[in-house]
Structures are given as C-alpha cells and as structure tokens.
Amino acid sequence: MDPQYRCDNENRRRRVEAHATLNGIDYLEVLDRTAEAEGLPRQQVLVVQFLKDLPADGDGDAIGTPRVRIEAVPRAAAANVVWARRASDLDSTLVADPDTGATLTAAQVDHFTADPDADRTLVVLTDGTGDYSTYTLRLVNSPTDDRPPPEIDQRLAAVAFSFKAECPSDFDCAPEDECPPERVVEPEIDYLAKDYASFRRLMLDRMSVVAPDWRDRNQADLQIALVEMLAYVGDHLSYAQDAVATEAYLGTARRRASVRRHARLLDYAMHDGCNARVWVHLDATAGGAVTVPAGTVLRTRGDAPLVFETMHGVAARAAHNAIRLYTWGDTECCLPAGATRATLRDEGGLALAEGDVLIFEEVVSPTTGLPADADRARRHAVRLVRAEPEVDDLDGTALVEVEWHEADALPFALCLSAVLGGTDVEDLSLARGNVVLADQGRTVAAQPLAPPTVPASDRYRPRLRDDGLTFAAPFDADGARDRAAAEALAQDPRAALPEAALDDGDEVWAPRRDLLGSGRFAAEFVAEVDTEGEATLRFGDGVLGKAPAAGSTFTATYRVGNGPAGNVGADAITTVVGVGGVTGARNPMPAVGGTAPERLDAVRQFAPQAFRTQERAVTAADYAEVTERHPGVQKAAATFRWTGSWMTVFVIVDRVGGLPVRSDARFLREIRAHIDRYRLAGYDVEIQDPVYVPLDLALAVCVAPGHIRPDVHRQLLIALGRHERPDGSRGFFHPDRFTFGQPVYLSQIYRAAMAVEGVASVEVQRFQRLDDGAHGEIAAGVLRTAALEIVRLDNDPSRPGNGRIEFDLTRGL
Structure with a gap:
C-alpha cells in the first residue's frame, strides 16, 4: 500500500520496531561505485536494510527471491530480480553477473557477511540498471499473492528508489507540498480617482448605494447626463490642479519633453528611437557603370510601402549582379564557417575594390537542387579589405582574390557545389555586388513649419507638419569603408539625431540633442517628440544657442519614418525610384536596428543612476x-x-x-x-593579450543502453566544445564563458556531459593544465587560474597547444 500522506514525523517506524513480531524496510541502497570496487555489476546490486533481523534461508518465513518484486513506472526500462537473499546467508553459488554467469567470489561474500547488520540486510541482484525513473521494491506474500508477507508491516513493505542515485543532480531533496494560505477577499476602493472615467464610475457606484432602486443606464437619461457632465468638469479641475506639480518631478512627469529634460540634468540621454538600416543589392542592366547617388529612394512591396533611402553612392555594374565563386576545378566544396577570403570568377567587368561590400547568398538548395528550397538564412554581408586580380595558371581563367574583415567572418558554412542525382552541381551559392547601405525614412523637402514665422514677443515653438520624425545615428560613408560591414548596421539610439535641417533664408540650422554646449551664435535647434509622434522644435535664447530673429520664416527639410516598423524582412525591398539602368533592388537580409522610443518608465528607473557613471x-x-x-x-x-x-x-x-x-x-x-x-x-x-591556460581533459563515459556510441561522442564534442550551437547556445568551453581568473569546476563539466542524451554516467580521468601534469585538481574538484589567466580548450588537432579533450566511451551500441 502506497503512503497517502506526507508527514513531518514518521512515528510508524518506531512503533514497528517496538512491535514483538512485525518487521519492515528501513532503507534501500543502490551499489554503484562500491559495487565496481568489489567486482560486482554497477547499479544492479540493491542492499535493503530492515528494522529487525530476517529469518534465515530455508526458514518458511524467509524473505527470498519469490517474495521480492521490482516495479517500474510505464515506459521505464525494465529491471527484474535475479536473486534475493539475506546477507548472512550468501554463498559463492550465487550468480554475480547475469550476463556472464560468473558467481560470487569469497571476497565478495565476505564483504556482505562481515557486516554487523548482515542478519537484517537483504541483498538483491537485478538483471538491469534501469533508468532515471523512480522504481519501487515491494515485498509480496508469494508470486501469486500481492499482499505483503504477514510478518512485514503493510506500510513498510515497499520502498521507492532510483538506480541512478550516485549520478549528478542539481537537487538534493524532494519538493515539499505546502498548503497555500487562505485568500482574503478585500473590498476594492479607489481613493485615487483623478480622471473622467474614474470620476464617472465613482459617482455611479455611489448612486447605486444611495438609490438602489434606480436601474436606468441609458445615455439619454438625465441622471447619466449629469454624472458625465460632473465627471468632465472634475477631470479638467483635476488636471489643472496636478499639471504643474506633475511635470516638475521625474517620477511623476507624463510629457516626454519633461521627462527628457529631467533626465538630461542627471546626465542621462533619453532616446526617441532609431530608424532601421539594411544592405540592398541593386540589379544593373548591361553596359557601363550606373551611378546611384546617395538619397536614392527604395520602396518595399505592398499597397502601403515603406520608404528607404541610400546612405551613400555606388557604381552599379551588370557584372556585379551575380558573381560566381571559383573552386579551382574541385567539386563538393564549401566555404567553411569563419572564412575570411574567397576566390571569385571574373567573367568580364569585375571592378571590385577595397571597401566594397559583397553579399554571399545560397541560391540553390544543396540537398534538393531547387532554388525555391535555398536557405534564406545563409546570406551574409562582408566588407572587402583586399581585391586583387589573379589568373589560374592551369587554364587561364581570370579570377579575383578577395579578403574581408575578421569581424565579417562567415557565421556558417556556405555550400558551393554538390553531387545531386549523380551530377556535379555548381554555383549553389553566389556573391552579390552592387551593394549599398540604406536606411528607413522618406525625405520631405522645403516644408513650412507650423507656424512658419517667428513672433516678435513670444517664444517660438513651431511644429513639423508630419509626424514620425526619423532619428538616425551619424554615418560617415568614407570612414565606413575602413570598417567591417557588420559595424555599419550597428546604431546606438542614444547617439541618434533627428534627420532634419531648417532654412531661414540666411543659413541652415542643424539639429542637436540639447543646447547646453551651444554658443550664442550657433544656429542649432532641438526636436522634442511627444508620445503621439509630433515633433516640436526648440531654439536657443541667445546665450545657449542662437535665438531666431523676429519675423524670419523657416522651412524644414526632414525625413519621416522611424522605429521597429522599418525592420522589414528579407526580400521586402523591390523598387528603385528615379535611376535609369537599374532594373530592381532587393535586400537579401532583413533590416535591423529599428528601435522604438524609450519608455518613460524605463527612463524613470535608469536616469537616477546615470550620474554614477x-x-x-x-x-x-x-x-x-x-x-x-x-x-x-x-x-x-x-x-x-x-x-x-x-x-x-x-x-x-x-x-x-x-x-x-x-x-x-x-x-x-x-x-x-x-x-x-x-x-x-x-x-x-x-x-x-591575455595569458591563456590550455586544458588537458579526459572523460570515461558510460553510454546508456540503446544509444549509439559515435552519436553520443559527437554530441559530447558539441556540448564541451568551443563553438556556438545551431540553437544559439554555447559549448561549455566557448571563449565567452570564461574570463580572467575564472576557475573551472569539475562539477560543471560533469553536469554538461550528463546533459547529453545517451550518457548514463561520466568519470573524469584527467583534469589538468596541458603539459603540466596533475596537481590534485580532480581531488579538489576545481582547476584554478591566476588573476590574468584565462582557461582555453579548443580541442583543435591543428592547434594542439590550445587544449585537448579525450573521451573513452563504453557500453551502448
């Protein structure tokens, strides 16, 4: 009978122990490493301790093989009793290993019989090691009678156990079932009614109390009209009372302009979002180079297209539309992950140079041979640092050797050729030239402000006529040619400035984040965007920033389009506007960097700590x-x-x-x-550079039944490797997991290895610095490093000095 209750004090054991005839199970132990030391099969020997002595073998009441049963939960690995006998009655005729039929040795028998409690110990041998499920050892009256033996207490006739008791676990104890506290129902009373809706609700609730017979809720009812009128007046009075005090403090301000100014006093730069950037490939027609200037309009597909504009000029050539990669006559080739150079076939007209951007793209599936099945995730932009003409001496093929930044190294392997259906298929992947950086935003030129004229005796706070002002980080097209392509997409929203310029007929006014550093003659302004996206412009006062002259008229040239809406998917951009010789455009990769304006509650949380930087x-x-x-x-x-x-x-x-x-x-x-x-x-x-400490690691792994050793070996190499996995997680020895002075704990290695499916048990046999010998690291359970040292284990045969790991796999298939 299974227990029905969970009790803090188990008095039943003490009562059975004091009983004249009843006996019961005290505890059960699974021999694992102890069994191995004695030459017994691991996780197959169970030692069951009873509260009292057991009858001797041969006695009619003896607890033996027929009266011991092991029960497993559904779908768990089966484990049956081979034999069960009191420890003091063991002899060498019993089979110690069900697989080989070997019998117990004299030393093994002495190991059990020498125990002072041998008379109250039952030794059980099973034919399997089970799995991580919970099993139950139960004593029955006979193989056909499931009731407990009459001399065994029915509450102590069974015990739950696990064959993997010695395997690593993150938890020591079973979770406790706690009774939840009684929920107290409290009345809901709103003492902070400050707006129209809450005032209306408050008055209607009050009327339900003072006039319970009133049921009419029609909007035309006189009482409802009076309630709504009073709620409207109360809302205005409440706002008038709170407006000044509310905007005076960072914690209570509701307007973005107020929160922005409070945060600036604390040296915190609140941002208004940022537009998205994307690499775009232009498809040029045959002929000479087509100049595509900066500011060229690109559009996405659909009835309501988003507008992008190029951020620099580019000379588009038909030869750069699709550039074949050259494999020097070899087949079944690929560019490996981490590659930073390649060879391109020059079929006439290639004019690549340092600073140009190429996009590598898989265009045909290497498994099906169909363009529709090409992996759209295998597209990557690189910035060239070298482009040199070359010739294949074998057949005179014109080539171009290209190399790109380390930061743009391929994040995946790019398949170039494969054998499909017995035929060599090439050009599975291509390089795309004519690549230009574009960002979201539609230019509005020479738009009058609202109002356009500066008043003579009042502050001038005009507005832009269109909402959604674009904010973008400054971009230097010439300087970007010396940096990686990935860096061109990175934007810091706090460094973003409004894409706007003002013209008063005499000079052009430039935007700034604030005017605290502006001189008295600096023609600069600040654009403050509210929650609805409307931009209000603020000018200087003649001390901090130049003050606009009374009577002058302003026009604005600015861009509209901002935030995460610009993060369009791959191949969303399709159209080039106003450029002859370019038939189309596409973005092989999605746009990135579009950021929503910073939330006010986030500013309130982080701004008070900004001055501590x-x-x-x-x-x-x-x-x-x-x-x-x-x-x-x-x-x-x-x-x-x-x-x-x-x-x-x-x-x-x-x-x-x-x-x-x-x-x-x-x-x-x-x-x-x-x-x-x-x-x-x-x-x-x-x-x-840091001082790297290469590791020398060796593990003995027991593979669980039913699992293939090579598969488990491969997964162990991934789990304890230095690379990033396909799901984005990192191997245990990924370089970013360890830094200066960080030790390596043996328990962490055990946990990482045991997490691999198919691993039954792990034993670390070597854990030390490479070529330095062991210094007690296994016994201590930790390998420590000095303050400026970093552990390293690349397990790269071509670089043996960067650490190695060895596996000795046994069992399994």
Missing part, C-alpha cells in the same frame, strides 16, 4: 572598466608599471569570441582611441 580613468580598476565599455571587449584587466620615465597602464583585453588582440591592427587602433578619451595625461597605455 565615471567618465575618467584614474585607478587600474577604472581603466579596466572603461575598456569593457567597448562592444568588442568581454572583460579587461589593468595594472600600473613604471617604465623608466613615466607610468604605463598595461591593459589586458579579453575580446568577445576569443579573437586576437595585438595581431589585429584595426582593433588595436580602435581600442587605443577608445581608452584615450578617459586616460589621464602623462600616462601611457599598452594593450596586451
């Missing part, structure tokens, strides 16, 4: 902290050293993805410029 580096910890603000840095450490004539700050950088530091000249220049903004005068800065 230090904008200078004084101590070593300061230098490390400001270095970590760079998006390409995962962690940094810094130390001071006197180098002869001045103090030098040595900054050790752990890059995202484990990329090199000093060997990447572009990143080195970039990180130096980043730190230079914060460093103290008289301090030199030296950038260094």
Whole structure:
C-alpha cells in the first residue's frame, strides 16, 4: 500500500520496531561505485536494510527471491530480480553477473557477511540498471499473492528508489507540498480617482448605494447626463490642479519633453528611437557603370510601402549582379564557417575594390537542387579589405582574390557545389555586388513649419507638419569603408539625431540633442517628440544657442519614418525610384536596428543612476572598466608599471569570441582611441593579450543502453566544445564563458556531459593544465587560474597547444 500522506514525523517506524513480531524496510541502497570496487555489476546490486533481523534461508518465513518484486513506472526500462537473499546467508553459488554467469567470489561474500547488520540486510541482484525513473521494491506474500508477507508491516513493505542515485543532480531533496494560505477577499476602493472615467464610475457606484432602486443606464437619461457632465468638469479641475506639480518631478512627469529634460540634468540621454538600416543589392542592366547617388529612394512591396533611402553612392555594374565563386576545378566544396577570403570568377567587368561590400547568398538548395528550397538564412554581408586580380595558371581563367574583415567572418558554412542525382552541381551559392547601405525614412523637402514665422514677443515653438520624425545615428560613408560591414548596421539610439535641417533664408540650422554646449551664435535647434509622434522644435535664447530673429520664416527639410516598423524582412525591398539602368533592388537580409522610443518608465528607473557613471580613468580598476565599455571587449584587466620615465597602464583585453588582440591592427587602433578619451595625461597605455591556460581533459563515459556510441561522442564534442550551437547556445568551453581568473569546476563539466542524451554516467580521468601534469585538481574538484589567466580548450588537432579533450566511451551500441 502506497503512503497517502506526507508527514513531518514518521512515528510508524518506531512503533514497528517496538512491535514483538512485525518487521519492515528501513532503507534501500543502490551499489554503484562500491559495487565496481568489489567486482560486482554497477547499479544492479540493491542492499535493503530492515528494522529487525530476517529469518534465515530455508526458514518458511524467509524473505527470498519469490517474495521480492521490482516495479517500474510505464515506459521505464525494465529491471527484474535475479536473486534475493539475506546477507548472512550468501554463498559463492550465487550468480554475480547475469550476463556472464560468473558467481560470487569469497571476497565478495565476505564483504556482505562481515557486516554487523548482515542478519537484517537483504541483498538483491537485478538483471538491469534501469533508468532515471523512480522504481519501487515491494515485498509480496508469494508470486501469486500481492499482499505483503504477514510478518512485514503493510506500510513498510515497499520502498521507492532510483538506480541512478550516485549520478549528478542539481537537487538534493524532494519538493515539499505546502498548503497555500487562505485568500482574503478585500473590498476594492479607489481613493485615487483623478480622471473622467474614474470620476464617472465613482459617482455611479455611489448612486447605486444611495438609490438602489434606480436601474436606468441609458445615455439619454438625465441622471447619466449629469454624472458625465460632473465627471468632465472634475477631470479638467483635476488636471489643472496636478499639471504643474506633475511635470516638475521625474517620477511623476507624463510629457516626454519633461521627462527628457529631467533626465538630461542627471546626465542621462533619453532616446526617441532609431530608424532601421539594411544592405540592398541593386540589379544593373548591361553596359557601363550606373551611378546611384546617395538619397536614392527604395520602396518595399505592398499597397502601403515603406520608404528607404541610400546612405551613400555606388557604381552599379551588370557584372556585379551575380558573381560566381571559383573552386579551382574541385567539386563538393564549401566555404567553411569563419572564412575570411574567397576566390571569385571574373567573367568580364569585375571592378571590385577595397571597401566594397559583397553579399554571399545560397541560391540553390544543396540537398534538393531547387532554388525555391535555398536557405534564406545563409546570406551574409562582408566588407572587402583586399581585391586583387589573379589568373589560374592551369587554364587561364581570370579570377579575383578577395579578403574581408575578421569581424565579417562567415557565421556558417556556405555550400558551393554538390553531387545531386549523380551530377556535379555548381554555383549553389553566389556573391552579390552592387551593394549599398540604406536606411528607413522618406525625405520631405522645403516644408513650412507650423507656424512658419517667428513672433516678435513670444517664444517660438513651431511644429513639423508630419509626424514620425526619423532619428538616425551619424554615418560617415568614407570612414565606413575602413570598417567591417557588420559595424555599419550597428546604431546606438542614444547617439541618434533627428534627420532634419531648417532654412531661414540666411543659413541652415542643424539639429542637436540639447543646447547646453551651444554658443550664442550657433544656429542649432532641438526636436522634442511627444508620445503621439509630433515633433516640436526648440531654439536657443541667445546665450545657449542662437535665438531666431523676429519675423524670419523657416522651412524644414526632414525625413519621416522611424522605429521597429522599418525592420522589414528579407526580400521586402523591390523598387528603385528615379535611376535609369537599374532594373530592381532587393535586400537579401532583413533590416535591423529599428528601435522604438524609450519608455518613460524605463527612463524613470535608469536616469537616477546615470550620474554614477565615471567618465575618467584614474585607478587600474577604472581603466579596466572603461575598456569593457567597448562592444568588442568581454572583460579587461589593468595594472600600473613604471617604465623608466613615466607610468604605463598595461591593459589586458579579453575580446568577445576569443579573437586576437595585438595581431589585429584595426582593433588595436580602435581600442587605443577608445581608452584615450578617459586616460589621464602623462600616462601611457599598452594593450596586451591575455595569458591563456590550455586544458588537458579526459572523460570515461558510460553510454546508456540503446544509444549509439559515435552519436553520443559527437554530441559530447558539441556540448564541451568551443563553438556556438545551431540553437544559439554555447559549448561549455566557448571563449565567452570564461574570463580572467575564472576557475573551472569539475562539477560543471560533469553536469554538461550528463546533459547529453545517451550518457548514463561520466568519470573524469584527467583534469589538468596541458603539459603540466596533475596537481590534485580532480581531488579538489576545481582547476584554478591566476588573476590574468584565462582557461582555453579548443580541442583543435591543428592547434594542439590550445587544449585537448579525450573521451573513452563504453557500453551502448
């Protein structure tokens, strides 16, 4: 009989123990590592401890094989009793291994019989190791009678257990069932009624109390009209009372302009969103190069198309529409993940140069051979750092060798050719030229402001006539040619400025985030966008920013289109407007970067902490902290050293993805410029790579029955590898999982390995630094590193010095 209750004090055991004749099960132990030490099969020997001595073998009341049963839940692996006998009655005739038929040795018999409690111990051998399910060992009267034996208490005749008791687990105890507290129903009373709806509801509720017989709720009813009129007046009075006090504090302000100004006083830059950017491929007609200027209009498909505009000019050529990749006569080729160079076939007219952008795209499925089945996720933009003509000496084929930024390395393997239906199929993937960067926004030219004329005696706060003003981060088209293609898509909404310019007939006024740094003659303005998207313009007062002259008339040229609506999907852009020689446009990848305006509650939460951000580096910890603000840095450490004539700050950088530091000249220049903004005068800065600690790891893995060892081996390599998995998760030794001074705990390795399907058990046999020998790491359960060291395990045969891992798989299939 299974227990019906969960009790804190189990008095039943003590009462059975005091009973004259009744006996019962005290606990059950599954022998795992202990069984292996004694030469017994692991997880197949159960030791059942009773409260009292058991009858001897041969006695009619003896608890033996026929009276012991193991029950499993549905779909669990079966495990049956081979034999069961009191420990003090064991002998060498019993079979110790059901598979081989080997019998118990004298040492194994002595192991059980030497126990002082051998007379109250029942040893059970099973024919299987079960799985992670919960099993029940039950004592029955006979194989045909499921009742407990008469000498065994019915409450203590069964015990639940797990064959995997010694396997790693995140939990020690079973969850407790707690009785939920009684829910108290409280009346709902709104003491903060401050608007029309709440005033109306409050008065109607009151009328239901004072006039319960009144049932009419028609809108034309006189009482309803009076209630709504009073609610309307109350709403206006309430707003008039609260407006000034409400907008005076960051925590209560409701207008975006008020919240923005309060946050700016705390050095927090509230943003109004950002438009989306996208790489667009232009399809040019045959002939010479077609110049596509900056600001060319692109449109998406549909009845209400979104408008994008090119951010720089490009010379489109028909030869760049589809560029074939050259495999030097080999077949079944691919560009591997992480590739940064390729060979292109020049079929006439290629004019690629450093700074150009190419898009690699799978156009035919490598499995079906159909263009419709091509994987749309296998598209990637790269910025070229080298484009050199080349010739295949074998057959004279004209080629172009191209190389691109490390930051633009292929994130996936790109299949170039395959064998389909016994035929070699090439050009599964192509390179696209004529690539231009575009961002969302429709230009509105020379639009009068509302009102257009500056008054003589009042503040001038005009509005733009169209809602949805575009905000975009500044973009330098020439400087972008020296940076990776991925960087051109990245935008910081807090650095975004309104895409607008004003003209008063004498000069052009430029937008700014605020006028606190503007001089008295600076023709600058601020655009403040409210919740509904309407933009109000604010000018200077002659001290902070130039004041507009009375009577002058302004026109505005600005762009409309902002936020996440611009994050259109791949192939959404289809049309080029006003450019001859270009037949179409498409965006192989989706647009990114479109950001909604910052929520007011988020500003209230984060703005009070903004002034705590230090904008200078004084101590070593300061230098490390400001270095970590760079998006390409995962962690940094810094130390001071006197180098002869001045103090030098040595900054050790752990890059995202484990990329090199000093060997990447572009990143080195970039990180130096980043730190230079914060460093103290008289301090030199030296950038260094981390000290990597390669690991030497060996695991013995027991594969669960029914699982194939090579499959489990492959999954273990992925789980404990350094790469990112297809689902976006990372392998255990991914470079971004470890940083300076971070130890590696043995329990974490066990947990990662045991999470692999098909792994029954794991034992770490070697856990140490590579080529350094063991220093008690397995016994301590941890491998520690110094303050500036980072563990590394690439398991790359071509780079054995970066760490290795070995697996010894047994059992399974």
